[in-house]
Amino acid sequence: MQKSRAAGREKRAEFAGDATIASIPATVDPTREAGGHRGGVGPRVPFRPVAVGAYVLVQTEVGKAASVTAALSAFPGVETANTVIGPYDVIVKMTGESMDDVARTFQEGIKSVEGITRTLTCEVVHL
Numbered sequence: 001m002q003k004s005r006a007a008g009r010e011k012r013a014e015f016a017g018d019a020t021i022a023s024i025p026a027t028v029d030p031t032r033e034a035g036g037h038r039g040g041v042g043p044r045v046p047f048r049p050v051a052v053g054a055y056v057l058v059q060t061e062v063g064k065a066a067s068v069t070a071a072l073s074a075f076p077g078v079e080t081a082n083t084v085i086g087p088y089d090v091i092v093k094m095t096g097e098s099m100d101d102v103a104r105t106f107q108e109g110i111k112s113v114e115g116i117t118r119t120l121t122c123e124v125v126h127l
Contacts, residue, residue: 051095053079053124054102056110058090064115065089071113077105088120099123 060068065083069090072081079093092110096102106121 051097052099052102053093053095054099054106055122055124056092056094056106057088057120057122058092058110058116059087059118060089061115061117068113068115072110075105075109077101077109 058068058072069081069083072078072090072092077094077096079095081090081092083089084091094102094105096105106119110116110119
C-alpha cells in the first residue's frame with residue numbers, strides 16, 4: 001500500500017514538472033483545461049476568464065452620426081465605434097472585466113453624448 005501511494009505521488013510530481021502550486025497565481029485554477037472545463041484531452045493550460053462585452057446600437061439625431069461616433073470612440077472600454085447604414089446610425093463594441101464595468105461606461109459615458117436619441121444594448125454571450 002505504501003509503495004503504490006509513493007508511486008502515485010511521483011507520477012503527479014512528474015506531471016507537474018518544475019511548476020508547483022505555490023508558483024501559480026491564486027486567481028488561476030491549474031486543474032482547469034483550456035475552455036474552462038475539467039476533463040477532456042489536450043495539454044493543460046491555466047484557465048483565464050474571458051472579458052465580457054456588449055454591442056450598443058445607437059440612433060442619433062439627423063446629421064449627428066459622425067460626431068457621435070467620434071465622441072464614443074474616446075471612452076475607455078469602447079473597443080470600436082462605427083457609423084453604419086440601417087435602422088441604427090452607430091454600432092459600438094464595448095468590453096470590460098465585468099458587466100458592471102460595461103454598464104458603468106455606458107451610464108457615465110455613452111448616455112452623456114449629445115445627439116443620441118435611442119440605444120439598444122446587446123450583451124455578448126459565449127455558448
